[in-house]
Amino acid sequence: xxxxxxxxxxxxxxxxxxxxxxxxxxxxxxxxxxxxxxxxxxxxxxxxxxxxxxxxxxxxxxxxxxxxxxxxxxxxxxxxxxxxxxxxxxxxxxxxxxxxxxxxxxxxxxxxxxxxxxxxxxxxxxxxxxxxxxxxxxxxxxxxxxxxxxxxxxxxxxxxxxxxxxxxxxxxxxxxxxxxxxxxxxxxxxxxxxxxxxxxxxxxxxxxxxxxxxxxxxx
Ligand code: CTP
Ligand code: MG
Numbered sequence: 001x002x003x004x005x006x007x008x009x010x011x012x013x014x015x016x017x018x019x020x021x022x023x024x025x026x027x028x029x030x031x032x033x034x035x036x037x038x039x040x041x042x043x044x045x046x047x048x049x050x051x052x053x054x055x056x057x058x059x060x061x062x063x064x065x066x067x068x069x070x071x072x073x074x075x076x077x078x079x080x081x082x083x084x085x086x087x088x089x090x091x092x093x094x095x096x097x098x099x100x101x102x103x104x105x106x107x108x109x110x111x112x113x114x115x116x117x118x119x120x121x122x123x124x125x126x127x128x129x130x131x132x133x134x135x136x137x138x139x140x141x142x143x144x145x146x147x148x149x150x151x152x153x154x155x156x157x158x159x160x161x162x163x164x165x166x167x168x169x170x171x172x173x174x175x176x177x178x179x180x181x182x183x184x185x186x187x188x189x190x191x192x193x194x195x196x197x198x199x200x201x202x203x204x205x206x207x208x209x210x211x212x213x214x215x216x217x218x219x
Contacts, residue, residue, distance in 0.1 A: 001084035002035075002046045004028050004100030005073020012207045016049070018100040019057065020210065023217035027204060029063060030103030030217075035096070035158075036068060038110055045087045046100075047073035047080035078178055082170055088163075094118060095166050097181050098158035101203045104216060110158060112195045117160035122185040122192035126153035127199055155180060156197050165190055 008017025018028045028046070035041045046064075048056070050072035056064070064070055071087045073080030081097055088095065094117045098105065109125050116123035133147035159182050161169075169184040178184060185192045204213055 001081055001088065001095060001097045002028075002032055002044060002100055003073070003077050003080045003084070003097065004031070005047045005049050005080040006077065006101070007049070008101075010205050011210070014207075016052070017204065018048075019052075019060075022103055022204075022210070022213045025217075026059060027103045027213075028100045029059065031098060031100045031105065032063065032068065034105050034107055034110055035098070036063075038107065040114060041096075041110075042067070042092060043089060044068045045084040046070050047084045049073060076177070078173075078175065081181065085166060085170055090163075093163050094160055095163050096158040096160045097166075099203060101205065102157055102201055103204065103213065104200045104202065105156075105158060106198055106201065109156075109195070109197050109201060113158055113160040116193055116195050117162055120162055120165075120191075122165065122182055122190055123160040123195050124180075124182045124192055125156040125158065125195045125197035125201065127156070127197050128153055153194055155182065156201050156203070161185065 004018045011017040014020055019026050022030060032044060032046065035044050044067060048070055053070050053072040056070055069087065071083055074083055094114060096113060113123045113125055129149045129152040133149050135144045135147050137144045159180060166181065169188055173184050182192050200216060204210060
């Protein structure tokens with residue numbers, strides 16, 4: 001399930017963030033391709049803004065077919081993921097949820113997430129926090145303290161789950177503000193494991209991230 005129905009407010013002007021080209025290739029295509037090229041991925045449901053689902057641009061129309069399907073996302077990421085999950089066939093035993101805003105996911109990461117979820121647990125690709133972390137005093141630039149960073153990881157996508165686990169989580173949750181599905185699993189007491197990922201699987205959020213992405217795409 002690819003979440004691609006956001007508006008990209010923090011990315012500034014320049015059209016829908018997930019449709020914006022990175023070295024000539026729309027970010028959404030870059031995010032979908034490693035899954036489309038993966039032999040174990042049966043179906044790819046892409047949740048896009050409702051107007052785009054109704055009238056996709058030609059490049060997106062060209063990328064869809066029997067295996068890659070467009071659906072209308074919802075007003076929040078959680079709603080979009082939920083809609084995507086509901087559009088999946090029951091033949092999928094493992095479900096991966098990926099953000100269109102992560103165009104550099106590697107084959108190795110997808111493999112590792114599938115392998116972990118296949119053991120019956122949730123899988124979260126992540127990288128250990130490398131910087132020293134500071135906590136600021138309420139609303140100011142004054143530092144209150146240093147946060148212990150050992151044991152802290154930055155969570156990425158694709159996050160993987162056994163179909164039954166995700167179904168259960170989505171059925172029980174009315175939460176719409178969670179930024180990832182793993183949080184639901186953790187709260188419900190399901191085992192969720194970290195899968196070491198690469199720093200290059202970054203999320204594109206701001207205009208500066210697009211500059212980084214351009215450079216990364218040309219490496
Ligand atoms: N997303 C979605 N449906 C929404 C909101 C977000 O599918 N209603 C997707 C985005 O398209 C993105 C992913 O969730 O691929 C992660 O969200 P984020 O990076 O925050 O993207 P946006 O919500 O589009 O950006 P912003 O928060 O700056 O508006
Ligand atoms: Mg957002």
